[in-house]
Amino acid sequence: MPFVTTPDGVEIFYKDWGPHDAPAIAFHHGWPLSADDWDTQMLFFLAKGFRVVAHDRRGHGRSAQVWDGHTMDHYAADAAAVMRHLDLRGAVHVGHSTGGGEVARYVARFGEPDGRVAKAVLVSAVPPLMLRTESNPGGLPIEVFDGFRKAVADNRAQAFRDVAAGPFYGFNRPGAATQEGVVQNWWRQGMMGSAKAHYDGIAAFSETDQTEDLRAIGVPTLVLHGEDDQIVPIDASARRSIGFLRHGTLKTYPGLPHGMLTTHPDTLNADILAFIQA
Template sequence: MPYITTADGVQIYYTDQGQGQPVVFSHGWPLSSDAWQVELKRFADAGFRAIAHDRRGHGRSEKTYYGNDMDTYAKDLAAVVEELDLRDVVLVGHSTGGGEVVRYAAQYGQDQQRVSRVVTAGAVPPLMLKTDANPDGLPIEVFDGIRASVLKDRSQFWKDLSESFFGANHGRAVSQGDKDDFWRQGMLVNLAAAYDCVKAFSETDFTEDLKALTVPILIAQGDDDQIVPIGDSAYKSIQLVKDGTLKVYEGAPHGIQGDYQDKLDEDIINWIKG
C-alpha cells in the first residue's frame, strides 16, 4: 500500500487516482480517506488527479500517540504534497479536514506556490470553542462530553453520532450502510488520536490563517449542520477571507451524503473548472 513517512517517522497512508490537476482531500473526525471514495472516483473521472490521505492515528495510517494537533496535521499534509511533488493543488477539506487544509494553505502552500484553490465543507474554522473573544462558540462542556463518550464506549458513541452526523434524526434518508460505514471508519481510529483530536478541532483558532489566504476559497456548508453550527463557521469564515465564495445547502447535514454529496461534488468541480 502507498505510504509516505513524515519527518517524525510516522507512516501516512494515501490513495492516488487519475491524472490531471491534483485535488487533495482531507477527511473529518473520526473518519479516514474512505470517506472520500465517491469523490476520488468522480474527480478522477472528471479529469483530475484525486488524492486522499488518512490523518495520523486514523484509518490505515500509523496509530500515533503523539502529534495529534492541528499544526502537526498541517505538517503531515505538507509531507504528502511534497513527497508527491504536487503543484497547482486544489485542497478540499471536510470538518476537521477543513481546518487542516486552511492551516496548511496559509502556512505552507502559498509560499511554495503549491496551492491554487481551497474548498471547505462543514469546516471547523474559524473557532468552535466559546471564549471571551468568541462568545458565540460552543462551551467547553460540549467537548468534554465528547471526550468522555469516546473514552467510555467509543463504539456506541460512533453509532449514536452517525444519526446527527448525517441528519437521520431530522428525517433525512440515510441507509444503514452509510451509518455502518461511519462506525467502521471510527473504529479504525487510535483511541488516543480520537481523544486528542477533539481538542485540535475545537480549540484551534484559524482566524489568522483565514485572513492570510490569498488564493480563492469556496466555503460550503449545510444549514442543518448539527455538528459544526453554520453560524459559528461558514458565516464567520466568509467575512475573514480575501477571495471567498459562500455556498449554503438548504437542509443539508454535516456528513457529505446523498443529494447533498451529489450537488456539492458537482459544484466543486464546476467551481474549479470555472
C-alpha cells in the same frame, strides 16, 4: 500500500489515483474518519479527468497509531509531507469538517509558501473556532466537547454508532430515512483509527483558533455549509470564516446536514467542479 514518512517519523497512508500530469485535487477527511470518506468524490473527479489524492490523518485509518502529535499543526505538516512527496503543484485542496481546518492551516503555512495550491474548498469546516470564548460568543460551550471526550473514553464504539445514526447525517430529524450502509461505513472508518488520536483530536478541532490561517489564505476559497449542520454550527463557522478570507465565496444549503458530501454528493460534486473550472 503507499506511505509517506513524515519528518518526525510517522507513516502516513495515502491514495493517489489518476494520471500524474492531470490537474490535481487533494482531499482532507474529517474526525474520526479516513480517506475512504471521500471515495464518492474521488471516483467522480477521477472520471472528470483529475488526479485525486487523499491521505489518512495520523492515528486515523491506515496511518500509524502514534500516541502524540494530534494537533492542527501536525495535521498540516503531515499533509505537507504527502504533497511534497507527490510533488503536487497547482492543486485544489478540499477539506471536510476537521479536514477543513487542516486545509486552512496547510494552505496558509505550507501550500501557498511552497507554491503548491491553486484553490481551496472548505466543506462543513471547523474554522475559525468552534469553542465558545469571550471573543467567540457564538461558539459551543466546552461542556459539549467534554461530552465527546467522555463518550470516546467510555465506549467509543457506541458513541460512533450514535453520532453516525443521529446528528452527523441528520438521520435524527423527523421523517429522515436512515441509510444503514452509510452509518456502518462511518463506524467502520472510525473504529479503524486510534482512540488516543480521536480523543486528542477533539481539542484540535474545537480549540484551535484559525482566524489568522483564514486571513493568510490568498487563493480563491469556496466555503460550503449545510444550514441544518448539527455538528459545526454555521453561524460560528462558515458565516464567520467568509469575513476573514480575502477571496472567499460562501454557499449554504437549506436543510442539509454536516455529512452532506455523503448524503448529497451530486449537489456538492457539481458545485466543487464549477468552482474548480471557473
